[in-house]
Amino acid sequence: MGRSRSMKWLACLLAISVCATAALAAEATVPVTKVTAFSSGVAYFEHNGKVTGNADVSLKFKTDGMSDMLKSLVVLDLGDGTVSSVNYSSSEPLTRALKSFGIDISAAPTLGQLLQQVRGAEVAIAAPEKITGKILGVETKTRHIVASDTVIQEELLTLLTPEGMKTIPLESVRSIALTNEKLNSELNKALALLVESRDTDSKSVQLNFVGQGERPVRIGYIAEAPVWKTSYRLVLSDEKKEEATLQGWAIVENTSDYDWESVDLTLVSGRPISFVEDLYTPLYLDRPVVQTERYASLRPRTYEDGIKADKNILALEADAEGGGLGGPMADARGERRKAATSNMLRQNRALAAAPGAPPAAKAMEQLERAAAEVLDRGVSAVATAQAVGELFSYHIKTPVTLPRRKSAMLPIVNQAVKARKISIYNPGTLPTNPLNGVWLINSTPSSLLAGPVTVFEEGTYAGDAQIGNFPPGDKRLLSFAVDLKVTVDPSANTTQHLAAAKIVRGVLTISHRTEFVQAYLVKNKAVAERVVLIEHPFHADRKLIEPAEPLEKTPAFYRFEVKVPAEKTGKFEVKEERTDTQAIGIMPCDIGQLQAYATNGQIPEKVRTALAEAIKRKNALAVAERELNELQQRISNLRREQKDIRDNMAALDRKSQGYERFEKKLLDSETQIETLQKQLDDKREGVTKLRKDLEDYLGQLNVE
Structure with missing residues (x-):
């Protein structure tokens, strides 16, 4: 019973989802005709073909490659037609996306639940007779089967028909069709999204062409692709010929979702600047929440009876008092609205000025410009490529056929080159043996991309080598084995x-x-x-x-x-x-070190003589400075003794003999200090003169 009901539910759902597809544009196939692979990890894919009338072209992209597509897609209608739009599935969560349709199938509803969602819609059913009517509702009733003594839940569909209301068990319904085209379209879109969501690795992109007659179209885009690689075989000949045969192969992988059939393939070695920016994930901005102003309603007023008054006074009072529709209250509300509007404008300006947000005027200009381009031929490239650094390419002359998820080796070089055998010794590589090597000159017209080199000699394998980027006419050194001889x-x-x-x-x-x-x-x-x-x-x-x-x-x-x-x-x-x-500065240098240089026989005699004189003068200065220091020390000692004497005198009676004795000693000490101070001044002048004489001597000393 359960299986039968499931099959009927599926049949009914498929019947409901059938819509008028005849009005849709015809599907066109535009195959890949040109591929340019870069060694930087991206490739340019170009599709060329023809469309007739209004046509849709569907392309598949890897989910993680959608941002590259959105960044680089170029669509051209080369006839009189235009590109109306490029549609693709959003990256919103499936449940959220399904809820956005007129019929919500996100929770996998039963047939009864599905029909309950479209109450009021007109349907045509076969149960088994054909009945057309509007859905009033779906109810569930419990029915007891006496024969099997079981209780089942039965869903009943109630329709309003021209003959009146009819109730039909859903169990007896063979097919159901929605007569409303809009609901049919919503259900079809939801089912299409559900089917597409099962393929999480790829997304479908639909290009809509509008025009008349048959005309050529072109589609190009950048996508992530494996880095194409190279490997070489070097066959060494007789040493006297100094020649070898170089064979180079390009290793190419087709990891796209399309078969390459007779594709024009170009392999480019270069490093164009390439990056990934997430343009696929929906981006939302936080906006300020503004509270709606609410005003209290005026209470009803009961007016008392009045007397006649002067009309002018009455008018002035009315203007002064105001009322619910004007006067101060209205002015206050106007001011509040004005303030709220000003605040909102300030917030909007702040959002527009936020990092990454373009000015509104500039954004509108960009949108208008983009719309004009789409109406013309679609998005067109605005940048031209420029060669930077080492950039060279290999154009495969023969069209390449390579099924998807397959790889191929394509010959790019096969000719004789200049080569000379040699042994290469480097103590950092091997301390005792050199390596067998070869001087290789790129005598081909092409640059050779870096890659491994397998070397053959005398008809057998000789070893492996590695080569870097190799421009034409350049010379490279390769090593491939240890030279044991x-x-x-x-x-x-x-x-x-x-x-x-x-x-x-x-x-x-x-x-x-x-x-x-x-x-x-x-x-x-x-x-x-x-x-x-x-x-x-x-x-x-x-x-x-x-x-x-x-x-x-x-x-x-x-x-x-x-x-x-x-x-x-x-x-x-x-x-x-x-x-x-x-x-070495002679003035600050130690005398002992200068003495060593002055007695070194390898130093020229004139230099040694000058050093001896400098040492003599430095010695005299050193003696004078030592004597100066001794005088300063003696004076310091006497001043300390004077301090002790004064401390002792302070503790004695001025009339005592001890006080008189300390007083005499203090006077003698002062006399000594005066004598030493005079000697110190003279000695200081002498040191200053000796230092100046030494500095003048050294400043004018130039000896070689």
């Missing part, structure tokens, strides 16, 4: 000596020169000559002495090329030097 024994030696010394205006400048000698002992155990490329570390503070010039220089290494005969051992040396300069 060549060993390298590196050794280093460092020596240092004083290179120069001079004095300029009291500053002693000493230069030390350090010499670095790096030796490479290269042993070739092969039966053929080996060309070894030695990568010697580059130091910015060192100067290359020998050899005078390297073969090449990189930010981190010098490169030297040496040839080692078969089964021989050769030695290669790299000499560098570094000069370290030390500036």
Whole structure:
């Protein structure tokens, strides 16, 4: 019984949902004809085709790619037609979206509940005879079946027909059709949304073209796409030819929802600025809530009988008193309204001035401009691409056919290039063995994108290498295996000596020169000559002495090329030097350190003589300063003694012998201080003169 009722409910619902689709625009198919894939993780897709009359074109996009579509979609009607609109499903929650339709199916209503929602609507039913009428309601009654002694719930539909009210059990209804086209449309839209919501990974976008006759249309957009990759095969030939065959492949994935059939494919290596902005999620702004003003109603008034009065006075009193429709009360209400309006305008201006909110006038201009463009041909591009940095492309000459969710390898390079075999030694990579490598020159007309290189030699696999972006005519060094037939024994030696010394205006400048000698002992155990490329570390503070010039220089290494005969051992040396300069102020320098420089035989004699004179003067100044300090100390000691004497005198009677004795001692101490103070002044003048003489001497001292 339950299954039978479910099948009837489904049949009725499908019958209800049938609407007049003949009035809708015809569906047109516009296939993908052009794809431009970028190495920055996006691709440009272009659809080209023809439409006839009023036509709809449906495209599918991944849900997380809707923002890219909204940001970049370009739709062109290349004939006399126009693009009327682009419709797509909102990202609102399904329940909320279903509730927005005239018939709410968000709670999966039963047939009775569904009909209850459209009370008053006219329906045509078959039960099994055909009946047309307006729905009065649906009621549920309990019925007892005596034969099976069971109780069932029965739904009864009541219709108002031209013959009167009729009640039909829903169990006997075979089909139901809504005669109201608007309700039919609402139900169809709700069901379509329900079906579409099951596909959570993709969304449908409908493009509406309006026009007459057959005409071409074009649709373009940017979407996220896998980064296309490259891999290479390098086949080395005989060493004497210095040539190799380079074969390059592009790895492309079609992760879209469309099959590529004879697509014009271009692969672009570059880094256009690309970002994702969420344009798909509905955005709501908080608006201020303004309370509606409410006014108390006036109470009815009973007017007493009056007497005649002067008309002019009566008029003046009426103006002065006012009433419910004018006067002060109306003015007050007017002021309140004015204040409320002013407040609302201020709030709106504040919202319009909020970050990210364009001015209203500017927004209206943009809307008017956009509307005009849609009426013309749809949205059109307003920016032109500009090459920035390394930008190059591969255009696949043969149209590409690639089903969706499939990948392909497409040949982009297959030709001979210049290549020379070499052994590459870098002590930081391997301390004793070089690597088998090759000097590779890009003699192709195309730039080569970075990727792995598989090397083949003598008909077999030789190793793997990695290559960076490779412009035409450029040279690259590749290494692919360890060269076990060549060993390298590196050794280093460092020596240092004083290179120069001079004095300029009291500053002693000493230069030390350090010499670095790096030796490479290269042993070739092969039966053929080996060309070894030695990568010697580059130091910015060192100067290359020998050899005078390297073969090449990189930010981190010098490169030297040496040839080692078969089964021989050769030695290669790299000499560098570094000069370290030390500036020493003679005035503040310690005498002991100056003495060491003055007795150093590597320093020129003139400089040593000048240092000896400076040391002599510094010694004299030091002696005078020491004597000055001693005088200051003696005076300080005497003043402390005077303080003690005064403290003792304060405790004694002025007429006592002890007081007289301390008084005499105090006078003697004062005499000594006066004598020492005079000596101190003389000594201070002497120190000042010695210091000035030393400074003048050093200031004029220039010796090399």
